[in-house]
Amino acid sequence: MPNDLKLGTRRTGDLIDFDPTTPPVKVVLEYTEQGISVEVPWSGPDDYYASWFLEGNLLGNQTEPRATPKRLLFVDSHGAVQLIGCWPHGYHTNFATGTGRVWAQFAVMGVDDDVDFLQVNGLQSEVSGLREWLGVSSVSEDMDGPTRSLTIVAKSADEIVVSPDLTLVPTWALERPESGTTLVRDLVACRTESQSPLPWGDLAATHQGVKDLMVLARWRPEISVPSIATRDDDPLLTMDGTDHGRQWRKVVPARWEEPPAAPGGYRPHLMEFGEIGGAQGVARWLHLRDEFSRAFDPIISDRYLQQVPAVTHLAQVGPGLEALGYLLLKNRDGVGSQSAKDSSLRTRLDRIAADIDGAVPFDVGIWAEEMTRVYNGIKHANRQLPAELSLLNCWRESVVAVRAWVALELGTPPAAAKRRLELDPSAARFIERP
Structure with a gap:
């Protein structure tokens, strides 16, 4: 068996914390859907390893709580595995013997020397x-x-x-x-x-x-x-x-993620590698992301929300739009920090709309007006919650608006962006079934 760590692996070996005074111990290394972990036994409350998990009165009189090392080495007959970003979580004891579990963020394979991969x-x-x-x-x-x-x-x-x-x-x-x-x-x-x-x-x-x-x-x-x-x-x-x-x-x-399945049907890239200048376009995006991270982070995170109501999507995307409009006023238009901070939601959305007019398959003025009404409707409890269809379409158009804004910033022609969005199933308008 090669020195490998695949989902479902269970190996028994020695645990090393790079402290020569630490007593030897046999542990079980596991890789499950919950993550990468080692199960560490101890023989009593005075045991060194009990101090990684127990506190206060549960520890023996001769033992003080000790922090679990952030880096551990597991070694068995198949090879070495260095565990990175370790922390203790979960134990079982009968107040004499016990076992605890140490989890790791990453495993680095084959490192059998004291090389600090933290x-x-x-x-x-x-x-x-x-x-x-x-x-x-x-x-x-x-x-x-x-x-x-x-x-x-x-x-x-x-x-x-x-x-x-x-x-x-x-x-x-x-x-x-x-x-x-x-x-x-x-x-x-x-x-x-x-x-x-x-x-x-x-x-x-x-x-x-x-x-x-x-x-x-x-x-x-x-x-x-x-x-x-x-x-x-x-x-x-x-x-x-x-x-x-x-x-x-x-x-x-620790957590293996399956790559997403290929999109069904035709779904074009909104911005293309060649048209944004190749590697230079990627570099520009990374700078743009740093400048507007407060705007992009909540909107990109929204794509990972699954099976949540429309109001949740809009509550996630809304702060990103507010941040984008604020940053455009302050960083691009030279508006003072206080004036930009005091600007209304409609003012911020109109500022975004001015940049994307002609690059999206909807009227940006109507979007800014409707998004202002709908988003204020979910923010303020004294207002009536907008209809589900309005929530869905404001959410959809808001995501499209931000994607189009990024594409234009990176060099995509407005006409090309609009044409691709018209063909993009993810940008299609929600309609009510008869």
Whole structure:
């Protein structure tokens, strides 16, 4: 059995916390739908490991509560697994013996030395939807009818450098999920690197930014999943001790997310890679996202809400629109902070409408007026709650408005944006059934 960690894995081995005074312990490493965890036993309230879970009177007289290390190493006959971002949660005890469970955010495979992967010099994540948007492929196939043969060639396409810190990496992966099945995955990853080690979240934030652009491009929930990581003090060494440069370690995230299914029917990208200037357009988006994060975050998050009423969607999107209008008044129009803060909802929506007029398949003036009425109707309890159909269509048009605004900012021609939105099923108007 290789040193792997797949969903359903259960392995028994030793736990190391990199403190030479810590007593040895056998633990069980598990990867379930709930996450990655190790089950840690203890033999009594004075046991060192009991101090990771118990507090106060439950601990023995000789034991003080101790913080669970943020980094642990699991080792068995199959290899080593470094657990990153650890915390204790859940235990069972009869006031003598007991067991507790330590959870981890990530597992880094194969690290058997004391290399601190709490911070890394490089991180790569697979971002769904990115390959289709870029229009690149690392997999080709050739079918020969007369000989009934199929030749598949997997060769990584050229990398796309967005900035000194961000590279889009076309690649491929070979998987054999079950006997008799071979799966070749054609994908693009985001890779960020830093000269000095940084926390995972700092490097992953850029990957999340690229993912957010994919969400706005086709308005479907995309994912960004860390896949490999590296540290400069963990080089690739051969048996003779020769340093062969940077070594990328496989990463297993605690929560595996399945990539979204391909959209049914025709759903165009609202903004296209080539028309926004390629890599330069991606870089502009990341700067734009930083400037308007208060506006974009709630709207993009709304795409991940499932099976909630229309009023919830509108309550989620509304603050994003308010923030966008406020920031446009303050940052683009030079309106003072206090005046922008005191501006009415209608003023803010009219400001957005001025930028997207002619780029959306509806009258922006009517949208601003109706959205003001409907959104105030759900914010103020003394007003009548608007009809469900009005809520749904104001929500739909508001999402379209923000997506169109981003597309125009990045360089999409207004006529092209309008044409694509007219063909986009996610932008279609809700109608009442007879």
